[in-house]
Structure formats: structure tokens, C-alpha cells
Amino acid sequence: MKNIFISRLVKYFRSPIFYLALIVSLVSGIYNGVYVGYFKAEMDQMIYCTMDDMWFLLAIWADVVCVSLCLGREFHDGTIRSKLIAGYTKAQVYLAEAAASSVVTVCIFAVNIIPTMIGLGYFLKLIPLSMTLKIVLTLFLTIELMNMFTLFVCFAITVRSFGLAASFALVFVFYMVYAFTNGYYYNTAPQEEIVTFQEILDDGTVRETEAPAVNSYYVDGAAKTLVNIEHYINPISSLGDVTSYSYIPDKESCDETDLADARLSEFNMNIDPVRLIVWLVLISFIGISVFRRRNIR
Amino acid sequence: MDYVLKTNELCKHYRHFKALDGLTMSVPKGAIYGFVGRNGAGKTTLIRLICGMQDPTSGEFEIYGVKNSDKAISLSRRRMGAVVETPSVYLDMTAEDNLKQQYRVLGLPAFDGIKELLELVGLENTGKKKAGSFSLGMKQRLGIAIALCGEPDLLVLDEPINGLDPQGIIEIRELILKLNREKRITVLISSHILDELSRLATHYGFIDRGRIVKEMSAEELENACRKCVRMNVTNVKALAKTLDAKGIEYKILDASNADVYARLNFTELAIELHNEGCDVLTMEEHDESLESFFISLVGGGKA
Structure with a gap:
């Protein structure tokens, strides 16, 4: 398995798509760190500063595009056959693919997260909290995410029916959209929020007034319970948690330490390493089982 | 007689369709075994099973005396090279890089022999040209070169001359004969272009509807025709x-x-x-x- 893993990594590192994904990820990381950090500092919204702004999503999409294109190419060119003929089992091929795509994912995320951390740290004067733990957890989550993605890709491209493959791809897209939406709802503001209204007076001047308004995204009751459960088991949502709370303001730079502590406890509850490992093993097991049953063309 | 490949009542069913229906055949060592059958007769299915890309529904096969149910079948497959349907080549890499990639997959310690392999298949002058811009014949020869990495004793070729021009057909034919005569590689070659096969094969297996109808040597066939x-x-x-x-x-x-x-x-x-x-x-x-x-x-x- 080591040999296939190395050969796959070499293939990734020689692929222009990989470097394109790195550039996209790096640029979005720099933007996130410098531009967003600067403006959030200006707006005094330190506590809500997260790395899962839309620019962080670019890194995920760059990663997904890179891995799916490279994996898809592996199947399209038929090079997976030479590995099976060389005496490797389907399980070994699958695990090697999942491991290689996880390493690629870590690389792509790293070039996004590092400039973001530097930027946010510089502009918002935030201090890293338990950074080692967070990096380890982020690694787990990205590997977990890529395992899940490898499973989806492997299944989708080994199905014979184009219609089935297309439906599967569609389900995956919906899943991604749902996962991100879920993250949004989970982290949504309270039921009521302060909204700024603009009013044009008779003399042509604009008057701004602030008033409480109902938050249309607020989820309550049974729906909230479902969202919580899904958020707890979904690696994408969990990834959002890690990135959202990678920095907590220190006491000197932020007065709202109570709120920071509250979010920190939430973060720790969601990112349970045991759960992550169990989830990773489960995804890998499903992936191997599905892949082994497929006929390779 | 020593056999490198034997199948016994091999079956492969896709729901209600029987691609292989109790196929029994034997490939003698050192032979060029022509596997003859119409489209859809089950030739490629058999090759896929042998290569480990699919699992049989029932029955068994042996490669160098190791049964498919045995874990050591992986080691036996290491003595085998194959080109199934289309050549397994990375289209965005050069011929040399493709071979290096296969060397990595096989875990070979050094890239020795790549130059010789390229010369053997006549691709030594392709330089930095990507495999994607190769002609079909060149891709086919590169596929064979990849299959030859690790010096296999058995070469399995599935329809190797499909889509080739007359010059390409001659090149592939000469290459197969060279490999068989000079390197003593046993070749299992499937085709429905019988005239071409008759110029190569020393043994024949005729397959129809997933079953071997007849196995015979080239001499026996000559007498029969x-x-x-x-x-x-x-x-x-x-x-x-x-x-x-x-x-x-x-x-x-x-x-x-x-x-x-x-x-x-x-x-x-x-x-x-x-x-x-x-x-x-x-x-x-x-x-x-x-x-x-x-x-x-x-x-x-x-x-």
C-alpha cells in the first residue's frame, strides 16, 4: 500500500491542478487574514471573527476540485487497473487513495490557514488557544472530510449507470450545501437582532436608526434539535467549528470574555477526538466495502 | 505440460446475464494463447477476473498454481502484466514518467531498465512528448511497456490491435512475437480478428456465450482447417x-x-x-x- 500511496503523492505533486488549488487556497487565506481581519478590526467585531467566511470555503472547493479531478483521471485513464494487476487489493488501493487525498487536503488547507492566522493575529491582536490541539483536530477533520469525499467520488465513478452517477453527484452537492447551511443555522444569531434602518427625510438627508428585528434564520424547537444532532456528527460542520474558534480574543483586547468562554466550551464539546476517530474508521470502512463490491472497468 | 493459467467452471453473472458460464481453459507455459470469440462472448470478462478487477460469481482459477481464493494470488499477479481494453497510461505524463510511476507502484528500488523497455517497444525517441498526444499504436506499445515493468512471465493482452492501422498491427505483432521468443513470456491474447491471431498464436481457445467451445494447438487447428x-x-x-x-x-x-x-x-x-x-x-x-x-x-x- 505504501508504494501506491507514494506513487499517488508523486502524481498529485506533479499535477498543475494541485498547484492551482494551492494558489487559490493561499490567495483566499491571505485575503481572509489581511482584508477581512483588517475590516473586522475596524468594525470592532472581534468575537465574531471566523475563518469560515466565504473565503475559507474557496479552499475547500479548491481541494474538492483538485482531488476529484485527480481521482477521476485515475479512473478515466484506467491506471487503477495497473495497481490491481500489480497484486494490490481494492481495499489497499482505496486506502492509499484516501490517504494521498488527505495529505493533499492538509497541504491545501495549510496554505489557507497559516496566512489567515498571521493576518487575524496581527490585525485583531488575538491569541491562539490550545493551538496544538486545534491543529491536530483540524488534521483529523480534513482527513475525515477527504475520506468521505473519496468515498463519494469512488462510488460515483465506479457505478455503471450514468444516471445513477449523476444522481449521486447531485446528492453530494446537496449534501455539501446542506452541511454548510447547517453550519450557518447552528452558528446563527439569536431570535432577535439589531438592524439598522435607513430613512430619507424631506430635506434629502439620510437618517439611520437602530431597532430590534426578528432574525429570519433563527431555528427553534424540534428543528434546532435536528440541526444540533446533524451538526454534531457532520465532519463538515465540525470543520467549521474548528476554524470558527481557532482564535479567541485575549482579555486585554476584548471585554466580552464571557461570550468567548461560552463559545470555547461549545467548541470543545463538538470536537471530541474519540468521536472523530470512530467517525473516520466508519467512513473508511464504508468506503472500502463499497469500493470492493464495485467492478472496476 | 506446465500451465501458467487454469480456470475451472468459472462463472460471472451480472444479474440475469451470464458473461461467463462455466468456463474451463488452460494456458500452457511459453505459449501464445489466442483467445477467440465474438464481441460479448466473455473474453474481456475473463481477463478482468484474472487481473483482479472483478470477482467470479462461482468457479475458480489458478495463476502459477495459486488459486484465486488464496491470499498468495497477489504475489502470483506480480508475475503477470496486462493491457485490458485500453492501455492504462497517464495521458498527462511522458512515456518515461509513466514507466517510472509503474516502477513506484511495484516498489522497485531503482529505475533501471526503463531505457531498455522503451527501446523494446520502440518509444525511446518520444522525449518529452506527453502520452496524450501519442498515436493509438504508441499508446498500445506504452501500455505493453508498463505491463512489462517488473519482468512478468505472463502477459495478458485484451484486443491489442483494435483500432490500429496496418503499420501499427504489424508493430504490435512483431513485438508480441519478440517477447515470446526472446524473453520467453507466455502471452494470452484475446481478439476477434482471427486472421491476425492466426499469425501469432501457438494455441487457441474458442469461446462462445461464456464457455470454451474448443481448445487446440495451432497444429491441430491447421489440420482441422x-x-x-x-x-x-x-x-x-x-x-x-x-x-x-x-x-x-x-x-x-x-x-x-x-x-x-x-x-x-x-x-x-x-x-x-x-x-x-x-x-x-x-x-x-x-x-x-x-x-x-x-x-x-x-x-x-x-x-
Whole structure:
């Protein structure tokens, strides 16, 4: 398995798509760190500063595009056959693919997260909290995410029916959209929020007034319970948690330490390493089982 | 006789469709085994099973005496190289890089022998040209070179000359013969282009509807493909009457042509026919082709 893993990594590192994904990820990381950090500092919204702004999503999409294109190419060119003929089992091929795509994912995320951390740290004067733990957890989550993605890709491209493959791809897209939406709802503001209204007076001047308004995204009751459960088991949502709370303001730079502590406890509850490992093993097991049953063309 | 590959009642079903239906065959060591069958007869399915890309529904096969259910089958597969349908090459890499990639997959410690392999398949001058811009023949040869990494004893080629131009066909044929004669590699080659196969194969396996209909050596096939004399005459009834009287086997083709299956004194026959009012217009020796032999084996009907 080591040999296939190395050969796959070499293939990734020689692929222009990989470097394109790195550039996209790096640029979005720099933007996130410098531009967003600067403006959030200006707006005094330190506590809500997260790395899962839309620019962080670019890194995920760059990663997904890179891995799916490279994996898809592996199947399209038929090079997976030479590995099976060389005496490797389907399980070994699958695990090697999942491991290689996880390493690629870590690389792509790293070039996004590092400039973001530097930027946010510089502009918002935030201090890293338990950074080692967070990096380890982020690694787990990205590997977990890529395992899940490898499973989806492997299944989708080994199905014979184009219609089935297309439906599967569609389900995956919906899943991604749902996962991100879920993250949004989970982290949504309270039921009521302060909204700024603009009013044009008779003399042509604009008057701004602030008033409480109902938050249309607020989820309550049974729906909230479902969202919580899904958020707890979904690696994408969990990834959002890690990135959202990678920095907590220190006491000197932020007065709202109570709120920071509250979010920190939430973060720790969601990112349970045991759960992550169990989830990773489960995804890998499903992936191997599905892949082994497929006929390779 | 030593066999490198044996199958026993091998079956592969896709829901209700039986791609292989109790296939039993043996590939002798050192042979070029021509695996002959129509499209959809089950040739590629068998090759996929051997290569580990699919699992049989029932039955078993052995590669170098190791059964498919045995864990050591992986080691046996290491002694095998294969090109299944289309060559397994990275289209965005050069020929040399493709071979290096296969060396990595096999875990070979150094890239020794890559130059020799490229020379063997005639791709030594491709330089930095990407495999994606290769001709079909070049891709096929690169696929064979990749299959030859790790110096296999058995080479499995699935329809290697499909889509090739005449020059490409000749190149692949010469390469296969060279590998068999110089490197003593056993070759299992599937094809439905029988004429081409007859220039290569030392053994044949005829497959139809997932079953081996007949296995034979090239010598046996040569004997089976009977020679005849095709006669063009003015009166085919008179010819039939004369041949019947002599007890000679023949086949009437149309109103003026017939195939005669015997060694004859044709001067004597021509005189007798002339006396019956029949003139011989032309005569030519005619071999029954591999195609017609195959059709006679599988019945000629659609699967």
C-alpha cells in the first residue's frame, strides 16, 4: 500500500491542478487574514471573527476540485487497473487513495490557514488557544472530510449507470450545501437582532436608526434539535467549528470574555477526538466495502 | 505440460446475464494463447477476473498454481502484466514518467531498465512528448511497456490491435512475437480478428456465450482447417455426378462453383467431366479459413 500511496503523492505533486488549488487556497487565506481581519478590526467585531467566511470555503472547493479531478483521471485513464494487476487489493488501493487525498487536503488547507492566522493575529491582536490541539483536530477533520469525499467520488465513478452517477453527484452537492447551511443555522444569531434602518427625510438627508428585528434564520424547537444532532456528527460542520474558534480574543483586547468562554466550551464539546476517530474508521470502512463490491472497468 | 493459467467452471453473472458460464481453459507455459470469440462472448470478462478487477460469481482459477481464493494470488499477479481494453497510461505524463510511476507502484528500488523497455517497444525517441498526444499504436506499445515493468512471465493482452492501422498491427505483432521468443513470456491474447491471431498464436481457445467451445494447438487447428480445391465448371450437376461416382467429398457453392475436399488427378477428372458435357473453367486451391472454422464451431448464429 505504501508504494501506491507514494506513487499517488508523486502524481498529485506533479499535477498543475494541485498547484492551482494551492494558489487559490493561499490567495483566499491571505485575503481572509489581511482584508477581512483588517475590516473586522475596524468594525470592532472581534468575537465574531471566523475563518469560515466565504473565503475559507474557496479552499475547500479548491481541494474538492483538485482531488476529484485527480481521482477521476485515475479512473478515466484506467491506471487503477495497473495497481490491481500489480497484486494490490481494492481495499489497499482505496486506502492509499484516501490517504494521498488527505495529505493533499492538509497541504491545501495549510496554505489557507497559516496566512489567515498571521493576518487575524496581527490585525485583531488575538491569541491562539490550545493551538496544538486545534491543529491536530483540524488534521483529523480534513482527513475525515477527504475520506468521505473519496468515498463519494469512488462510488460515483465506479457505478455503471450514468444516471445513477449523476444522481449521486447531485446528492453530494446537496449534501455539501446542506452541511454548510447547517453550519450557518447552528452558528446563527439569536431570535432577535439589531438592524439598522435607513430613512430619507424631506430635506434629502439620510437618517439611520437602530431597532430590534426578528432574525429570519433563527431555528427553534424540534428543528434546532435536528440541526444540533446533524451538526454534531457532520465532519463538515465540525470543520467549521474548528476554524470558527481557532482564535479567541485575549482579555486585554476584548471585554466580552464571557461570550468567548461560552463559545470555547461549545467548541470543545463538538470536537471530541474519540468521536472523530470512530467517525473516520466508519467512513473508511464504508468506503472500502463499497469500493470492493464495485467492478472496476 | 506446465500451465501458467487454469480456470475451472468459472462463472460471472451480472444479474440475469451470464458473461461467463462455466468456463474451463488452460494456458500452457511459453505459449501464445489466442483467445477467440465474438464481441460479448466473455473474453474481456475473463481477463478482468484474472487481473483482479472483478470477482467470479462461482468457479475458480489458478495463476502459477495459486488459486484465486488464496491470499498468495497477489504475489502470483506480480508475475503477470496486462493491457485490458485500453492501455492504462497517464495521458498527462511522458512515456518515461509513466514507466517510472509503474516502477513506484511495484516498489522497485531503482529505475533501471526503463531505457531498455522503451527501446523494446520502440518509444525511446518520444522525449518529452506527453502520452496524450501519442498515436493509438504508441499508446498500445506504452501500455505493453508498463505491463512489462517488473519482468512478468505472463502477459495478458485484451484486443491489442483494435483500432490500429496496418503499420501499427504489424508493430504490435512483431513485438508480441519478440517477447515470446526472446524473453520467453507466455502471452494470452484475446481478439476477434482471427486472421491476425492466426499469425501469432501457438494455441487457441474458442469461446462462445461464456464457455470454451474448443481448445487446440495451432497444429491441430491447421489440420482441422481443411484444404480444398474450388472448381468453376459449366455444369455443376455433372460435376456432382462424377464426384459421387468416385466417392469424393464435395460442397456445391452455387450454379457453377463447388469445393472438392480430396487430392485428385485433375487431368483424369477433367477428361471425365468433358465426357459428361461439362468443362472446367478455373481451379484454385482454397484453405478453409480460421473464420469459417470458428463459425462452424459456434454455429454462426447471433448470440
